[in-house]
Amino acid sequence: MTPPESARGIGLAVDIALPPRLAHIAFAVAPGETLAITGDNGAGKSTLLAILAGLLRPASGTVSLEGRMLAADGVHVPPHRRGITLLGQGAPLFPHLSVLDNVAYAPKAAGAGRTAAREVARARLDEVGMLGFAARRPHELSGGQVRRVAIARALAADPAVLLLDEPLAAVDRTAAPGIRSLLESVLTGRLALLVTHDPDDLVLADRGLALDRGGLSPAPSPSSNGRESSLPRPDDDDSRPFGGPVVAAASLGTTMGDTMAAGIGAGTGAAGTAAMTTAGATTDAWEAGRARTPAEHRAAVELLLAGALAARPTMRVQVELIAESDRTYVLAEDATAAIAIPPFDNSQMDGYAVRSADLAAASADAPIELPVTGIVAAGDAPGILEAGGVAAIMTGAAVPVGADAIVPVEATRALDAGPRGFAEVGGGVSFTAPVASGTFVRRTGSDAEEGAVVLPPGTVLGAAQLGALSSAGVDAVEVHGRGPTVLLVSTGAELQPSGPLEPGRIRDSNRIALTSALVEAGADVRARTLTSDDPDELVALLAEGVADEHARIELVVTTGGVSAGAFEVVREALEPRGVVFGSVAMQPGGPQGLGLARLPRAHSDDPAAEVHVPVVAFPGNPVSCLVSFELFLRPALRAAVGLPAERPRAWAPLAEATASPTGKHQVRRGRLDEHGRVVFVGDASSHRIGSYAASTVLVHLPVGRDAFAAGEPVEIWRIDD
Numbered sequence: 267m268t269p270p271e272s273a274r275g276i277g278l279a280v281d282i283a284l285p286p287r288l289a290h291i292a293f294a295v296a297p298g299e300t301l302a303i304t305g306d307n308g309a310g311k312s313t314l315l316a317i318l319a320g321l322l323r324p325a326s327g328t329v330s331l332e333g334r335m336l337a338a339d340g341v342h343v344p345p346h347r348r349g350i351t352l353l354g355q356g357a358p359l360f361p362h363l364s365v366l367d368n369v370a371y372a373p374k375a376a377g378a379g380r381t382a383a384r385e386v387a388r389a390r391l392d393e394v395g396m397l398g399f400a401a402r403r404p405h406e407l408s409g410g411q412v413r414r415v416a417i418a419r420a421l422a423a424d425p426a427v428l429l430l431d432e433p434l435a436a437v438d439r440t441a442a443p444g445i446r447s448l449l450e451s452v453l454t455g456r457l458a459l460l461v462t463h464d465p466d467d468l469v470l471a472d473r474g475l476a477l478d479r480g481g482l483s484p485a486p487s488p489s490s491n492g493r494e495s496s497l498p499r500p501d502d503d504d505s506r507p508f509g510g511p512v513v514a515a516a517s518l519g520t521t522m523g524d525t526m527a528a529g530i531g532a533g534t535g536a537a538g539t540a541a542m543t544t545a546g547a548t549t550d551a552w553e554a555g556r557a558r559t560p561a562e563h564r565a566a567v568e569l570l571l572a573g574a575l576a577a578r579p580t581m582r583v584q585v586e587l588i589a590e591s592d593r594t595y596v597l598a599e600d601a602t603a604a605i606a607i608p609p610f611d612n613s614q615m616d617g618y619a620v621r622s623a624d625l626a627a628a629s630a631d632a633p634i635e636l637p638v639t640g641i642v643a644a645g646d647a648p649g650i651l652e653a654g655g656v657a658a659i660m661t662g663a664a665v666p667v668g669a670d671a672i673v674p675v676e677a678t679r680a681l682d683a684g685p686r687g688f689a690e691v692g693g694g695v696s697f698t699a700p701v702a703s704g705t706f707v708r709r710t711g712s713d714a715e716e717g718a719v720v721l722p723p724g725t726v727l728g729a730a731q732l733g734a735l736s737s738a739g740v741d742a743v744e745v746h747g748r749g750p751t752v753l754l755v756s757t758g759a760e761l762q763p764s765g766p767l768e769p770g771r772i773r774d775s776n777r778i779a780l781t782s783a784l785v786e787a788g789a790d791v792r793a794r795t796l797t798s799d800d801p802d803e804l805v806a807l808l809a810e811g812v813a814d815e816h817a818r819i820e821l822v823v824t825t826g827g828v829s830a831g832a833f834e835v836v837r838e839a840l841e842p843r844g845v846v847f848g849s850v851a852m853q854p855g856g857p858q859g860l861g862l863a864r865l866p867r868a869h870s871d872d873p874a875a876e877v878h879v880p881v882v883a884f885p886g887n888p889v890s891c892l893v894s895f896e897l898f899l900r901p902a903l904r905a906a907v908g909l910p911a912e913r914p915r916a917w918a919p920l921a922e923a924t925a926s927p928t929g930k931h932q933v934r935r936g937r938l939d940e941h942g943r944v945v946f947v948g949d950a951s952s953h954r955i956g957s958y959a960a961s962t963v964l965v966h967l968p969v970g971r972d973a974f975a976a977g978e979p980v981e982i983w984r985i986d987d
């Protein structure tokens with residue numbers, strides 16, 4: 267595949283503050299050059315690609331391509347007008363399209379007719395070895411196959427600039443060499459950025475830069491692919507193409523990239539399904555003046571928070587402290603057995619340790635009598651069993667060397683019975699049956715071998731897990747730390763935080779409900795109530811909260827003041843400061859706000875000084891804000907601290923017929939009856955927090971339907987765990 271005409275003469279120049287730490291990075295990529303970017307997790311490599319693709323706005327700085335400004339103060343060329351294609355790590359396929367049409371989507375979006383687009387798609391699918399799967403739907407493919415189709419889709423766009431984020435990471439091992447050589451030919455002479463951990467991938471690049479938390483530096487061993495480009499190249503050390511050294515800019519406080527994530531809904535609008543984010547393919551619904559699907563909005567929230575939530579610190583905690591704590595701890599690393607479980611061969615029964623060969627001829631008619639040569643109690647060091655003798659042994663005691671089976675005491679007869687039916691040392695025991703070697707012996711390491719992984723990362727440490735760690739001699743483990751520190755601000759002049767209610771006032775129940783929800787998702791919460799509809803007061807409160815050195819706020823969540831009323835305090839305060847407000851085609855939770863807010867820096871001598879903080883603005887209705895939290899924020903927060911992101915999901919038939927707004931994905935509250943059918947609790951009104959509290963499931967009624975019949979299966983999320 268040769269690069270398109272449009273790739274000729276292009277150079278990419280980047281000079282930005284990179285979230286989350288706003289390290290100043292500057293570099294250029296020459297026409298035809300492939301630049302590899304390596305470096306730490308969480309340093310911002312994927313964020314950098316998202317900024318170049320136009321999915322995120324840089325907090326400050328410029329991105330230009332062939333002299334054309336793509337991003338600068340006041341400039342944001344949308345993703346589909348950049349001529350840049352991003353193959354992101356997720357790069358999900360459209361679930362409702364065939365493999366062929368998924369790949370044909372890219373050339374079609376670029377203006378090709380259906381037949382021509384499909385022709386291109388077939389060629390690309392052939393190159394990745396997936397032509398035989400053209401008619402299949404994505405759910406019929408393995409993870410590695412999905413990745414190959416995503417690669418084909420990225421290449422089918424034939425972009426002037428290609429951004430590849432760990433392109434081979436999810437490709438099955440057998441297919442990887444073929445895909446690598448395909449990429450090699452695709453990248454030849456094409457301007458590309460390749461983010462990778464895999465040293466083997468560096469062969470694809472002309473040059474490497476390492477990105478760490480401080481910024482960029484030349485990669486330790488920039489590897490050349492040996493290709494000779496006839497196109498002009500930057501200087502060898504051009505991590506500083508603009509003359510100055512690469513410096514880490516002073517942190518502007520808590521930060522994250524602004525976003526107007528491009529998202530393509532799954533078409534069904536099913537809440538919670540990951541949105542498609544393919545730069546170059548589409549534009550953001552809000553930017554186009556449309557409502558986002560829930561999936562699109564979830565993707566936008568996740569993009570906004572990607573920097574704040576990535577690579578959070580982990581910590582080492584004593585197993586004993588975890589057992590005593592009421593916090594939920596999640597393993598961040600493999601826990602490996604320091605000692606085997608069990609640590610030595612031991613008896614599963616009270617009885618006699620024997621050499622099975624000695625009893626081979628035993629039968630009821632011809633019992634074998636053997637002398638007791640010793641007694642082994644649990645805790646005794648293992649002894650030796652000589653041939654022709656047996657040892658009385660207790661459950662959990664070490665099996666003597668030489669013994670290979672245990673016969674329970676009740677299956678024997680002591681010739682001179684001592685205490686509890688056991689023969690005394692020196693007495694005889696009669697055996698009436700042979701015993702297979704290994705019987706009732708708990709072998710060393712049969713539960714976990716020494717050095718084996720007892721529990722993988724992501725394990726929630728409950729009673730059994732902590733017991734296993736203790737058995738395996740693990741005294742301390744690496745666990746996830748807390749999630750982000752969140753400033754939760756509920757707004758509304760009607761709110762009364764405490765005391766007997768005055769006329770027209772209500773309790774600030776969102777503050778209580780969302781504090782609990784955020785804590786359950788691992789966050790640290792600082793909650794405030796703004797009992798005013800004055801935007802300046804909200805800005806002052808936020809600026810003050812974010813400036814608090816001790817709190818180190820990483821995310822602001824607000825409730826209320828986002829819709830169409832006369833006093834929409836959140837919208838009025840934050841719309842001019844970079845937060846974007848729009849609709850999500852769902853009910854409840856229709857009006858939403860999201861973005862990186864530029865706030866005045868409190869206590870600064872410079873009146874122009876700003877801090878930037880991500881803001882997720884939920885509607886004020888109590889059900890709306892909790893459902894919004896469930897769909898948009900909870901998964902990302904929980905995933906960031908290693909907790910299972912999603913609610914347990916299932917399908918269940920409706921016990922009763924219901925109506926739903928056609929143009930919206932509706933989320934209702936319900937319970938399961940004794941036949942496992944969904945019964946609604948309360949109606950769809952979003953003030954009914956009491957009905958919500960009595961519910962055990964959230965019920966999803968997808969967009970595009972206005973009526974659901976009794977007996978029809980619907981998706982439910984369990985919220986009672």
Ligand SMILES: Nc1nc2c(c(=O)[nH]1)N[C@H]1C(S)=C(S)[C@@H](COP(=O)(O)OP(=O)(O)OC[C@H]3O[C@@H](n4cnc5c(N)ncnc54)[C@H](O)[C@@H]3O)O[C@H]1N2
Pocket residue numbers: 756757758760761772773774775776777825826827828829830831834854855856857884885886887888890952953
């Ligand atoms: N003309 C229109 N009116 C409304 C629209 C619309 O599109 N056009 N959208 C409705 C929808 S949908 C929602 S949801 C709400 C969202 O409103 P706001 O986010 O602006 O929230 P408020 O107006 O401040 O409050 C709504 C509702 O919730 C109660 N509330 C607010 N905060 C709390 C709290 N902390 N604790 C308990 N209850 C709270 C508040 O008293 C209101 O009853 O707008 C609709 N209107």
Ligand code: MOO
Pocket residue numbers: 852853854855856857885887890952
């Ligand atoms: O969409 Mo509002 O959130 O009905 O209730």
